[in-house]
Amino acid sequence: MQFLSDNAAPVHPSVWEAMRRADATDAPYDNDALSQSLDAAFSDLFGRECAVVWISTGTAANCLALATLVPPYGGVVCHDDAHIEQDEAGAPEFFTHGAKLMLAHGPHAKLTPQNVAAVIDPIRDDVHRVQPTAIAITQATEQGCVYAPGEIAGLVDYARSKGLKVHMDGARFGNAVAHLNCTPADAGPAHGIDTLSFGMIKNGGMGAEALVLFNPASAAEAKRRHKRAGQLQSKGRYLAAQLLAMLKDDLWLANARNANDAAARIAAAAGSRLLHPCEANEVFLRLSVAESERLRQQGFGFYDWGVGAARFVTAWNTDADDAERLAQAIAAL
Incomplete structure (x- = not known):
């Protein structure tokens, strides 16, 4: 994912x-x-x-x-x-x-x-x-x-x-x-x-x-x-x-809307972990090294973004079920 x-x-x-x-x-x-x-x-x-x-x-x-x-x-x-x-x-x-x-x-x-x-x-x-x-x-x-x-x-x-x-x-x-x-x-x-x-x-x-x-x-x-x-x-x-x-x-606009919708679902589950408002298709979160590893073990690919942070980016083809799985995994941390 x-x-x-x-x-x-x-x-x-x-x-x-x-x-x-x-x-x-x-x-x-x-x-x-x-x-x-x-x-x-x-x-x-x-x-x-x-x-x-x-x-x-x-x-x-x-x-x-x-x-x-x-x-x-x-x-x-x-x-x-x-x-x-x-x-x-x-x-x-x-x-x-x-x-x-x-x-x-x-x-x-x-x-x-x-x-x-x-x-x-x-x-x-x-x-x-x-x-x-x-x-x-x-x-x-x-x-x-x-x-x-x-x-x-x-x-x-x-x-x-x-x-x-x-x-x-x-x-x-x-x-x-x-x-x-x-x-x-x-x-x-x-x-x-x-x-x-x-x-x-x-x-x-x-x-x-x-x-x-x-x-x-x-x-x-x-x-x-x-x-x-x-x-x-x-x-x-x-x-x-x-x-x-x-x-x-x-x-171009339909594709962007799909990406934004997926990012919004992920951001809604992040709560106080959000580093910046999610207004497009990027979600920046506070995550410890252990939490990042836990998400990767569940099959989620993303970039570390400095110490104690991570970036998740959605795309025009991001599957709604994958976005929901990530949202649930973040909420469960």
Whole structure:
């Protein structure tokens, strides 16, 4: 019973079928009919004009977005638990050719205008100091929490007052939208973010993420960087097919809802063991070494998350009975 990661989940059958249908002769790179339809498909989803670049990994999507927004001598404010800080092996600095990550602190891996200000206000405006250029937030956060629309609007307003761009890491954007029960735009784009890495792989895709640029004029630069980074695949229609399959009939949202429902069942049984509110598809619990071993002996796979803690992640295909078994096992500890 696998709760290690939503990356461990299989590819949704609809995605496989879409790739099979795309297995025909068409123009190479991103000139095929499917790739050329992405801008319109995502513009319809968000209710505003945008440009979309398919990318093979979430790390590349985040880092190419930042490289498009931030000069090599600039700074990116992010939470100290952000994926771009903890799990991307210096890729943001590599892709931006040297931009500095500026780390903020706050509960549940969320940024606020106040904790961003604590980082940037002491920075002198002179040539001796790296100047902030952008803010990067994660929806849902690395601790499984979701920014409400008002929180995003407040952050974007603050960023604009400081002349900063805003990138949203949406590796679990679908789970955030499912939790908020709002439109996709209200979960971020409607409030003025500049770029979004729309995660599909964790949510049933195979190997395609969407870099969404809400200033279409920046697409040309993003596409040049996309090529230079080795991301421009010669048979791009297979990546575009995955993204379009996930959008069709809101499959991405249905998948996210299934994952969230399973996580909520587990969290409900955890009681005071919960380390963070469960608002998406990740459950963080206090567990002793002995308790973790007891759960593993019962067949549950999960990651230890520091000393005395564990992380359980549900996925689009998490079986309700497996989630119930885990909930009962946690309650019985």
